[in-house]
Amino acid sequence: MQIDSRIEKVLFDKETLETKIKELANWVNLEYKSSENLIIVGLLKGCLPFLAQLIKDVNIDFIMDFMITSSYEGTAKSSGNVKIILDMANNIENKDVLIVEDIIDTARTMSKVVSILKSRNPKSIRVLTLLNKPSNRVVDFEPDKFGFEIKKTDFVVGFGFDWEEKMRQLPYIGILKANKK
Ligand code: PRP
Numbered sequence: 001m002q003i004d005s006r007i008e009k010v011l012f013d014k015e016t017l018e019t020k021i022k023e024l025a026n027w028v029n030l031e032y033k034s035s036e037n038l039i040i041v042g043l044l045k046g047c048l049p050f051l052a053q054l055i056k057d058v059n060i061d062f063i064m065d066f067m068i069t070s071s072y073e074g075t076a077k078s079s080g081n082v083k084i085i086l087d088m089a090n091n092i093e094n095k096d097v098l099i100v101e102d103i104i105d106t107a108r109t110m111s112k113v114v115s116i117l118k119s120r121n122p123k124s125i126r127v128l129t130l131l132n133k134p135s136n137r138v139v140d141f142e143p144d145k146f147g148f149e150i151k152k153t154d155f156v157v158g159f160g161f162d163w164e165e166k167m168r169q170l171p172y173i174g175i176l177k178a179n180k181k
Contacts, residue, residue: 004167007157007174012148014171017159020147021050024128025057027145028098037095037123038062041088043069043113045168046102046160050130054100062098065090069109082112097122102160103131107141114141131156131173 003010012020032038040062042051055064068086097117104110110127117125132146133154150156157163158170 004170006177008177010172010174011150011154011156012173017173018053021053022057024145024147025054028058029060032060032096035096038098039065039090039092039095040098040100041065041067042100043067047100049160050102051100063090067113069113071109082109092117092120092122094123097125099127101127101129103133104129104141104143105133105136106138108139111139111141
């Protein structure tokens with residue numbers, strides 16, 4: 001496969017992602033096999049390739065919903081200012097909520113989203129993220145399940161991750177060359 005010239009190194013190729021995401025879909029199937037009211041909430045925009053791949057192997061009924069939050073505003077550094085730009089459409093009271101995210105980094109975004117959604121009295125709330133960067137936490141938070149752990153210094157692009165809002169469509173996750181950061 002042709003690798004984008006701005007990529008220094010591929011961290012997770014297409015096949016590695018597909019295998020891991022199948023495993024995560026199986027986790028969803030097991031965790032929610034008795035649930036009658038599952039709502040999967042994707043945090044746009046980064047979750048999109050992950051969520052699209054994940055749901056192909058989810059074999060239980062669920063409702064899909066989305067939220068848009070923003071913290072990075074197109075740069076590599078977190079501004080620390082998490083905004084809810086678009087709220088989800090469904091009422092989650094007494095429902096099982098699974099939030100699907102591309103990465104938990106400082107955890108500012110997820111801790112804010114979870115606290116907002118908890119106040120709406122769901123039956124349960126869990127977080128599934130493709131990538132986890134525990135060494136960069138500003139807020140104490142752990143997801144219920146993650147795909148891969150990455151290092152603090154890994155600035156990732158592709159498969160939903162952007163560089164200045166671009167490069168989200170790459171079918172793999174890579175590290176940008178130093179002169180692009
Ligand atoms: C990114 C990412 C997470 C969040 C993680 O979103 O998708 O939502 O930052 O960072 P944190 O743990 O430090 O809060 P971003 O605001 O860049 O939006 P995007 O999904 O549109 O890329």
